[in-house]
Structure formats: structure tokens, C-alpha cells
Amino acid sequence: MNPGLRLGVTAALTVALSGCVTARVEEFMQTDLDMSGDEAVVILTNRQDAVIETEDSFSECLFGQLRSRAGDVNIISENRFKDEMFPWFEPRLAPTRAELVNVLLEEPVIAKRVEDLNVRYLVWIHGESEARNKQGVMTCTLSPAGGGCLGVLSWDNNSNYEASIWDIQAGEPMGIISTEATGTSVVPALGVPLPLIARTKNASCKSLGQQLGDILAG
Amino acid sequence: MRIHPQRRERRSIRVLFGLLTALTLAGCAGTVVIEQEFPEPVVQPLPFSAGIYYSPQFSEYVYTEEEGKLTFELGTKQQAVYDKIFGALFEQTIPVPSPDQDNSSYGVDLVLEPVLEEYAFLSPAETATNFYAVSMKYQIRLYSDQGTIVGYWPFVAYGKDRKRFVNGNQSLGEATTLALRDAAAAMVSQFKGVVEKQQWRTPLPPNEVSSP
Numbered sequence: 119m120n121p122g123l124r125l126g127v128t129a130a131l132t133v134a135l136s137g138c139v140t141a142r143v144e145e146f147m148q149t150d151l152d153m154s155g156d157e158a159v160v161i162l163t164n165r166q167d168a169v170i171e172t173e174d175s176f177s178e179c180l181f182g183q184l185r186s187r188a189g190d191v192n193i194i195s196e197n198r199f200k201d202e203m204f205p206w207f208e209p210r211l212a213p214t215r216a217e218l219v220n221v222l223l224e225e226p227v228i229a230k231r232v233e234d235l236n237v238r239y240l241v242w243i244h245g246e247s248e249a250r251n252k253q254g255v256m257t258c259t260l261s262p263a264g265g266g267c268l269g270v271l272s273w274d275n276n277s278n279y280e281a282s283i284w285d286i287q288a289g290e291p292m293g294i295i296s297t298e299a300t301g302t303s304v305v306p307a308l309g310v311p312l313p314l315i316a317r318t319k320n321a322s323c324k325s326l327g328q329q330l331g332d333i334l335a336g
Numbered sequence: 337m338r339i340h341p342q343r344r345e346r347r348s349i350r351v352l353f354g355l356l357t358a359l360t361l362a363g364c365a366g367t368v369v370i371e372q373e374f375p376e377p378v379v380q381p382l383p384f385s386a387g388i389y390y391s392p393q394f395s396e397y398v399y400t401e402e403e404g405k406l407t408f409e410l411g412t413k414q415q416a417v418y419d420k421i422f423g424a425l426f427e428q429t430i431p432v433p434s435p436d437q438d439n440s441s442y443g444v445d446l447v448l449e450p451v452l453e454e455y456a457f458l459s460p461a462e463t464a465t466n467f468y469a470v471s472m473k474y475q476i477r478l479y480s481d482q483g484t485i486v487g488y489w490p491f492v493a494y495g496k497d498r499k500r501f502v503n504g505n506q507s508l509g510e511a512t513t514l515a516l517r518d519a520a521a522a523m524v525s526q527f528k529g530v531v532e533k534q535q536w537r538t539p540l541p542p543n544e545v546s547s548p
Contacts, residue, residue, distance in 0.1 A: 171498070202375070202378075203378060204374075204520065205377055205517060205518075205521035206378065208517050208520070208521040209521075210521040210525070211521045227380050231378050
């Protein structure tokens with residue numbers, strides 16, 4: 119197959135195997151960020167909510183997006199920061215409001231560690247993706263003569279995430295960026311199941327990463 | 337070597353059934369392992385010398401379930417975590433052979449013994465959520481340098497991790513890791529205050545609980 123045709127087929131398959139997704143981003147910044155030198159930004163996920171827990175895969179995706187979109191900015195990963203600050207950013211102790219960072223920094227050893235890491239902003243990610251309204255029936259059989267599936271399944275995918283930016287030096291909130299992505303996934307099967315998955319989490323990660331990356335890159 | 341098509345088909349089906357069985361059983365049996373190394377806590381040490389005692393029940397603790405189908409050698413890991421916690425909390429730590437003997441010759445101000453009272457977990461099926469949830473019920477016993485018990489400090493550490501499609505044991509290991517990290521958070525933020533007040537210098541009634 120010639121390269122052009124192969125590319126076309128790949129693109130067509132990618133479109134066919136992805137459900138439609140609609141994503142929107144809202145930004146509310148109180149003031150512009152003011153980063154200087156090699157000041158660092160930390161991406162953290164909020165683990166204190168008993169109901170909602172942001173997926174590790176989302177924070178890893180966002181970290182990757184920011185790395186590629188705001189390449190010059192020193193971005194510290196959640197795991198590294200939590201280890202460096204252990205155990206002050208574990209769910210039991212992590213500050214729940216920007217003002218509480220000041221209380222934490224009253225402890226000299228903690229303040230010294232933050233200074234050594236040169237951290238200026240914390241970005242707290244909160245939210246998750248979920249599947250709702252599951253509908254349809256699919257029956258699969260497997261026998262020595264062969265196997266296959268018949269039927270159709272569908273469900274709605276919804277991803278809601280929010281990034282709160284805190285200035286760790288001033289102990290003040292800087293703004294919030296929120297993103298919502300929705301879509302419907304369908305898996306029709308006439309022998310072989312053909313999953314058409316609405317990748318709302320991926321869409322949210324990309325849209326939030328783009329917006330946040332632009333803000334961080336100035 | 338040529339394989340007859342019908343034999344090849346049967347073999348493929350056997351392999352498929354084998355894989356499905358392995359996937360089904362993967363979350364229910366086996367050994368849980370904690371691979372993560374724990375960082376040093378960021379804390380200003382207290383100006384005390386603490387004797388540390390780990391009982392064999394603590395340092396060799398193995399969680400077993402369903403006639404040994406699931407085993408979890410937790411003792412070594414939790415001792416390593418407490419070594420780091422105590423090492424960060426006190427200016428000096430000294431292992432002692434027994435907590436309820438005269439340990440003044442070791443030059444310690446107090447002796448501490450962590451006790452794991454209960455390790456429990458809930459699977460996603462039991463909680464009807466997507467998470468494994470772990471709780472670890474600890475008690476820190478405080479002894480004077482003379483071997484008299486002077487206080488108890490109980491607390492519960494929690495951890496949870498999203499279930500993985502294939503390996504439930506990995507989620508359980510991760511949830512336990514987070515519970516151990518939570519134990520460190522409780523010790524550094526709350527137990528430190530108990531010791532700072534030097535409560536062990538005044539003997540407490542055995543059942544009095546010094547909770548946060």
C-alpha cells in the first residue's frame with residue numbers, strides 16, 4: 119500500500135473508531151501569572167474528596183501536555199513533589215485553601231524545602247470522568263465451532279475537571295480553569311464488536327493542557 | 337511441523353479459555369507486594385533520644401486470607417516506614433531489646449513501640465465503588481526509660497486506589513502504600529505534638545487514650 123493511501127486509511131479508521139466529543143473550556147484568572155527565572159510549577163491532584171478522585175492517567179496526560187506546550191517552564195510532577203515534601207501533601211495534611219499554604223510555610227524546614235525546589239505556583243486538579251446511561255444488549259458466544267457477538271451497547275461519557283492555580287509565595291488563589299467534555303460511545307457488534315469510544319478524558323486533558331500551557335508560557 | 341487446522345483451532349480455544357481464567361482469577365489470589373520506597377519525612381526533629389522496639393508480631397506480620405490464597409508480607413515494609421518516621425521525628429533513635437525493662441543504660445528519654453492492631457481492606461465489589469480501600473489501625477505505646485508504660489496513642493491510617501482491570505493485587509498494594517504514607521502523615525503532624533508535651537514523664541492510667 120502506498121504511504122498516502124495508508125495514511126488515509128489510518129485517518130479514516132481513527133475517525134471511525136472514535137465517538138464524537140464536544141469539549142469546552144472556561145477560564146477565570148484574577149491576575150496574570152508572574153514567573154521569573156527558573157521558578158517551578160507543581161501539578162497536584164486533589165485527593166481529599168471522598169467521592170471524586172482524579173485519575174492518575176489524567177494527571178499524567180496533563181503533565182505530558184504541559185511539558186510539550188510550556189517547554190521552558192520548570193514543571194514538577196506530583197509524585198516528585200509529594201516525595202520531596204513528604205508527608206505534608208498527603209491527603210490528611212495537604213492544604214485545602216491557598217491561605218493555608220502560609221500556615222504550612224511557617225514551619226522552617228518546610229519553607230526551606232519549598233525554597234530549594236523554587237516552587238512558585240501550585241496547580242490543583244480536581245474532577246473525574248464517568249460513564250452514564252448505559253443502554254443496549256450484546257450477546258457473545260464461544261464454542262469449538264467459533265464465536266462472535268451480536269447486539270449494540272451505548273453509554274454517555276462525561277469528563278469534568280478544574281485546575282485551581284495558587285501562588286505559593288503570596289498564599290493567594292490566582293484563578294480557575296475548568297473544562298467539560300461530553301460524548302456518546304457506541305459498540306455495535308455483528309460478529310465482531312466495533313468499539314466507537316468517545317474519548318472525553320483525552321479531550322479534556324488536551325483542552326485543559328492547552329489553556330494552562332498558554333497561561334504558564336505567558 | 338504441520339499442525340492439522342482442527343487441532344490448531346482447539347489449541348487456540350484452550351489458550352483463550354486459559355487466558356480468560358487467568359484474568360478472572362488474577363484479582364483474587366497471589367502475593368501482594370509493595371515496591372515503592374518511602375521518602376524521608378520533612379520535619380524538624382525533637383531534641384530527644386528515643387528507644388524503638390518492634391515486636392516480632394509487628395516486624396514479621398503477614399496478612400493471609402482464604403486459606404493462604406492471598407498473602408501479604410507487610411511486616412518488613414511497615415518497619416522500614418516506621419524507621420524513617422522515628423528517625424525523622426527524633427534527634428536520635430536506638431533499638432532496644434524490650435520496651436518494659438530498664439532501658440536507662442541506653443541513654444534514651446523514652447521508648448516507643450508501634451503495634452498494628454488491625455489491617456483490613458475492602459474490594460470494589462464490597463464497596464460498590466471503583467476503589468480498593470485499606471485501613472490500618474495502629475497504637476503507639478510510650479514507655480518511660482524505666483520500662484513503665486506511660487501512654488497509648490491510637491490512630492487509623494487510610495489508603496485507597498482505583499481498581500485495575502487485570503491485577504487487583506497491584507491496587508491493593510498501592511492502597512496499602514498510601515495507608516502507610518497516611519500513617520507517616522498522622523505521626524508527623526499529631527503524634528509529634530503528643531511527644532512535644534512530654535506526656536510520658538507523667539504516668540497515665542493504662543486505659544487513658546491520648547488521641548489527637
